[in-house]
Amino acid sequence: xxxxxxxxxxxxxxxxxxxxxxxxxxxxxxxxxxxxxxxxxxxxxxxxxxxxxxxxxxxxxxxxxxxxxxxxxxxxxxxxxxxxxxxxxxxxxxxxxxxxxxxxxxxxxxxxxxxxxxxxxxxxxxxx
Numbered sequence: 001x002x003x004x005x006x007x008x009x010x011x012x013x014x015x016x017x018x019x020x021x022x023x024x025x026x027x028x029x030x031x032x033x034x035x036x037x038x039x040x041x042x043x044x045x046x047x048x049x050x051x052x053x054x055x056x057x058x059x060x061x062x063x064x065x066x067x068x069x070x071x072x073x074x075x076x077x078x079x080x081x082x083x084x085x086x087x088x089x090x091x092x093x094x095x096x097x098x099x100x101x102x103x104x105x106x107x108x109x110x111x112x113x114x115x116x117x118x119x120x121x122x123x124x125x126x127x128x
Contacts, residue, residue: 017080019081022075023076024073037081063095
């Protein structure tokens with residue numbers, strides 16, 4: 001299972017791009033393809049033998065990052081989902097930004113829950 005190096009160098013793996021990585025998963029005798037769609041936050045070591053890229057996505061409000069070796073024979077293909085222009089080579093700040101947004105949403109949920117409780121209390125007191 002050799003890898004076409006020239007073809008891999010043309011893949012759209014740049015920070016800021018959202019990509020879908022198709023990876024071969026071996027289960028017993030069978031192999032299947034599994035997709036991981038996420039934002040590329042880092043591309044390291046250029047195009048040498050140990051080159052890697054990191055993709056990040058949010059699953060049920062939890063950030064999930066995977067590091068893929070660029071020249072791994074287990075990676076079938078990489079599809080470009082969305083292209084973005086960024087001003088950084090490494091987008092590690094996205095981690096903190098996402099955490100802040102989640103905390104902000106949780107605050108809103110708590111405030112709404114308190115308002116609903118108070119409305120229920122007021123309604124029950126009016127009925128009595």
